[in-house]
Amino acid sequence: MAAQAQQETAVGSVPDSVRDREISVEQEHLDRVYRRLEEKIHEAEFLMHDAAKRGQVGTPGALAERDAQVFRAGVHLNRLNNEYEDFLFGRIDLLLGKDGKKGPDGAYTAVEPAEGAVRPDRTADIAETLHIGRIGVLDHDYAPLVIDWRAPAAAPFYRSTPVDPGRVVRRRVIRSKGRRVLGVEDDLMRPELKAFLGGEELPVIGDGALMAALGQARTHTMRDIVASIQAEQDLVIRAPAASVTYVEGGPGTGKTAVALHRAAYLLYQDRRRYSGGILIVSPTPLLVAYTEGVLPSLGEEGQVAIRAIGSLVDGAEAGLYDSPATARAKGSYRMLKVLRKAARGALELNDSPTRLRVVAFGRRLELEAQDLEAIRRNALSGTAPVNLLRPRARKLLLDALWSRSGGANRHSDPELAAELRSSFDEDVTSEDPFIEFLDAWWPELTPKGVLAQMADERRLGRWARRVLNPGEVRRVARSLHRDGHSVHDIAMLDELQAILGVPARPRKKRELDPLDQLTGLEELMPVREESQRERAERLAQERVEYAHVIVDEAQDLTPMQWRMVGRRGRHATWTVVGDPAQSSWSDPDEAAEARDEALGTRPRRRFQLTVNYRNPAEIAELAAKVLALAMPGSESPSAVRSTGVRPRFAVVRDSLAETVREEAARLLERVDGTVGVVVAMQRREEAARWLAGLGDRVVALGSLEAKGLEYDATVVVSPAEIADESPAGLRVLYVALTRATQQLTVVSGERDEPDATGVPDLLRD
Numbered sequence: 094m095a096a097q098a099q100q101e102t103a104v105g106s107v108p109d110s111v112r113d114r115e116i117s118v119e120q121e122h123l124d125r126v127y128r129r130l131e132e133k134i135h136e137a138e139f140l141m142h143d144a145a146k147r148g149q150v151g152t153p154g155a156l157a158e159r160d161a162q163v164f165r166a167g168v169h170l171n172r173l174n175n176e177y178e179d180f181l182f183g184r185i186d187l188l189l190g191k192d193g194k195k196g197p198d199g200a201y202t203a204v205e206p207a208e209g210a211v212r213p214d215r216t217a218d219i220a221e222t223l224h225i226g227r228i229g230v231l232d233h234d235y236a237p238l239v240i241d242w243r244a245p246a247a248a249p250f251y252r253s254t255p256v257d258p259g260r261v262v263r264r265r266v267i268r269s270k271g272r273r274v275l276g277v278e279d280d281l282m283r284p285e286l287k288a289f290l291g292g293e294e295l296p297v298i299g300d301g302a303l304m305a306a307l308g309q310a311r312t313h314t315m316r317d318i319v320a321s322i323q324a325e326q327d328l329v330i331r332a333p334a335a336s337v338t339y340v341e342g343g344p345g346t347g348k349t350a351v352a353l354h355r356a357a358y359l360l361y362q363d364r365r366r367y368s369g370g371i372l373i374v375s376p377t378p379l380l381v382a383y384t385e386g387v388l389p390s391l392g393e394e395g396q397v398a399i400r401a402i403g404s405l406v407d408g409a410e411a412g413l414y415d416s417p418a419t420a421r422a423k424g425s426y427r428m429l430k431v432l433r434k435a436a437r438g439a440l441e442l443n444d445s446p447t448r449l450r451v452v453a454f455g456r457r458l459e460l461e462a463q464d465l466e467a468i469r470r471n472a473l474s475g476t477a478p479v480n481l482l483r484p485r486a487r488k489l490l491l492d493a494l495w496s497r498s499g500g501a502n503r504h505s506d507p508e509l510a511a512e513l514r515s516s517f518d519e520d521v522t523s524e525d526p527f528i529e530f531l532d533a534w535w536p537e538l539t540p541k542g543v544l545a546q547m548a549d550e551r552r553l554g555r556w557a558r559r560v561l562n563p564g565e566v567r568r569v570a571r572s573l574h575r576d577g578h579s580v581h582d583i584a585m586l587d588e589l590q591a592i593l594g595v596p597a598r599p600r601k602k603r604e605l606d607p608l609d610q611l612t613g614l615e616e617l618m619p620v621r622e623e624s625q626r627e628r629a630e631r632l633a634q635e636r637v638e639y640a641h642v643i644v645d646e647a648q649d650l651t652p653m654q655w656r657m658v659g660r661r662g663r664h665a666t667w668t669v670v671g672d673p674a675q676s677s678w679s680d681p682d683e684a685a686e687a688r689d690e691a692l693g694t695r696p697r698r699r700f701q702l703t704v705n706y707r708n709p710a711e712i713a714e715l716a717a718k719v720l721a722l723a724m725p726g727s728e729s730p731s732a733v734r735s736t737g738v739r740p741r742f743a744v745v746r747d748s749l750a751e752t753v754r755e756e757a758a759r760l761l762e763r764v765d766g767t768v769g770v771v772v773a774m775q776r777r778e779e780a781a782r783w784l785a786g787l788g789d790r791v792v793a794l795g796s797l798e799a800k801g802l803e804y805d806a807t808v809v810v811s812p813a814e815i816a817d818e819s820p821a822g823l824r825v826l827y828v829a830l831t832r833a834t835q836q837l838t839v840v841s842g843e844r845d846e847p848d849a850t851g852v853p854d855l856l857r858d
């Protein structure tokens with residue numbers, strides 16, 4: 094508190110001339126950075142030119158080094174050409190450190206000040222100034238001009254607080270556009286000190302870089318938070334990637350932002366280790382679209398695949414929704430039993446042949462339905478995937494035919510008997526009727542084919558006996574009749590793929606460029622040949638397992654989805670972020686069990702995020718009432734700011750459509766950015782029509798689609814409808830109420846039982 098007060102005094106006393114001077118100091122530094130980058134670009138161009146002239150002269154090691162340098166310069170060039178608005182965004186002024194060690198980026202790494210760094214009269218000199226940016230840049234003499242935000246030396250920029258300042262005296266956020274510095278905002282970490290830089294006292298300009306970031310209007314895409322990452326978030330981002338990093342936090346605490354920045358950090362820290370790829374699993378395509386720009390803005394995209402949970406299986410994309418009851422049956426562990434039965438049962442379809450007739454050694458041999466059934470049962474008693482059991486079934490058929498043929502008794506000499514048997518097998522298996530029989534009787538099953546079989550209610554009833562009740566069987570079968578897939582069908586397809594297995598086929602060899610092999614640059618060179626995005630897409634297609642898996646909104650994964658995601662990270666390290674209070678899954682205990690199974694016995698490091706950066710206190714307070722109903726006893730994160738604007742309560746006037754439209758239009762006038770209208774899932778199509786013509790700043794969303802998203806303002810339509818829609822309805826309502834960064838309007842219908850002031854029953858004290 095004292096620190097805050099002193100800082101405000103200091104801020105108040107800074108004249109404009111000091112501010113202008115500080116801006117021009119940073120401008121000079123940014124100019125130097127750009128000059129240096131231009132030099133590097135020229136060097137790179139010269140190198141490329143020179144390399145082309147010299148051909149392949151030199152040792153493979155030297156060639157590799159040269160190519161790597163060209164590559165790095167190319168990357169810088171590329172990033173510069175993209176003109177990041179805030180390429181350089183931070184600065185820290187530090188006291189002398191405890192040890193004299195420099196990190197690889199040329200900066201001293203000590204966190205704590207050296208003894209004597211502060212004089213007894215509380216004066217001190219700034220010993221080191223570091224500028225922090227999206228990528229690192231070194232001067233000719235290897236002095237750091239810019240430190241990459243992910244480097245260890247940059248950590249104090251995020252970690253230092255007035256309570257625990259370490260060496261940092263002043264932390265500065267620099268705002269720039271293109272090559273121009275627009276402003277600076279300082280935080281004083283050691284307000285008790287009188288610190289000097291170059292003989293002059295350190296000035297402190299403005300305050301609230303974080304607040305400025307939070308108050309900005311929202312667009313339909315997320316921004317990175319690299320300039321204002323907070324200490325508790327930084328701990329998660331830089332946590333060592335051992336085993337499982339488990340992060341919980343309420344709405345708006347930055348879980349998604351932290352997950353994305355962590356992906357960029359892990360790649361920076363150990364690119365080779367993560368060449369196996371990082372998978373980020375997101376709950377909806379809307380959230381993927383909202384977040385996918387963040388990694389490119391941090392200079393990373395090639396090795397990270399952000400996929401919606403409904404897009405994890407190639408060749409299938411979730412576009413349909415299931416009712417809560419259907420979803421419950423499809424997503425639960427019980428479905429696993431049904432799928433195992435279905436995968437085996439799908440072999441016994443109505444058109445499966447019931448008799449096998451072949452001619453061998455001049456004799457007609459026959460197997461009847463009963464024999465065939467016994468053979469099938471025997472073959473299926475193995476645990477291998479069904480498609481991989483076909484050779485076993487084939488062998489059992491041949492055994493049965495052989496014993497029918499009486500061939501076993503013809504020779505007593507084992508060698509001759511074996512020879513006879515092998516020519517018998519050859520005779521039978523080269524006959525068309527046998528091949529045709531086998532194809533029809535033990536066809537290669539596909540996941541989509543088996544799922545289609547499950548759409549038959551009677552058949553599904555058989556496979557799901559004593560596992561699903563008749564109502565569930567009916568609902569699941571009907572839902573599988575539709576054209577397309579739901580997000581739950583995707584997990585079922587993936588499970589079926591694992592149960593069925595893929596028979597081995599000859600693999601196409603990937604061609605390697607001989608020069609790449611020579612230089613050992615297979616990792617780097619393709620980036621120059623294909624765009625980052627193309628590479629990401631190619632890798633995602635080729636890859637089934639990843640080196641690191643990040644699960645966003647982890648509380649929503651059903652047991653079947655955990656199994657699907659688990660298969661993609663069997664040897665991976667994990668980052669799991671979520672909030673149990675926002676879970677839309679009806680049985681969180683069952684999901685937790687599935688999560689634990691997917692993560693195995695790997696040790697976990699747990700983190701809790703406690704500050705809500707999205708909602709103003711006025712909105713957070715209202716949402717807390719629903720939290721108390723949804724999860725009694727759980728704590729709301731504390732809101733970091735307040736706007737003075739209380740939520741508005743409206744009741745339906747002429748019609749729901751008109752009221753919602755008017756309220757949305759009203760909010761569009763009051764905020765500069767986006768407005769989200771959240772309705773119960775069953776209303777999402779009509780809600781889009783209500784808003785027709787209001788422009789693209791406003792969107793209608795079903796309650797489940799609102800997951801993870803945010804808007805300047807939101808209209809939440811009929812809390813009761815949202816809450817009643819599923820067993821997890823109150824938690825879904827809690828999600829809906831926590832999407833706004835500035836203003837919230839709640840519209841009540843009759844079912845909400847609003848009081849005289851329009852406050853619905855669910856939101857009253």
Ligand SMILES: Nc1ncnc2c1ncn2[C@@H]1O[C@H](COP(=O)(O)OP(=O)(O)OP(=O)(O)O)[C@@H](O)[C@H]1O
Nearest residue numbers: 318321322323344345346347348349350706707801
């Ligand atoms: N340190 C920060 N600096 C600036 N903005 C931040 C910071 N941390 C979070 N934010 C902003 O707060 C908002 C909420 O962040 P985010 O969506 O990551 O939260 P979340 O915990 O995933 O929320 P939810 O659980 O509701 O999906 C975003 O706009 C994000 O940019």
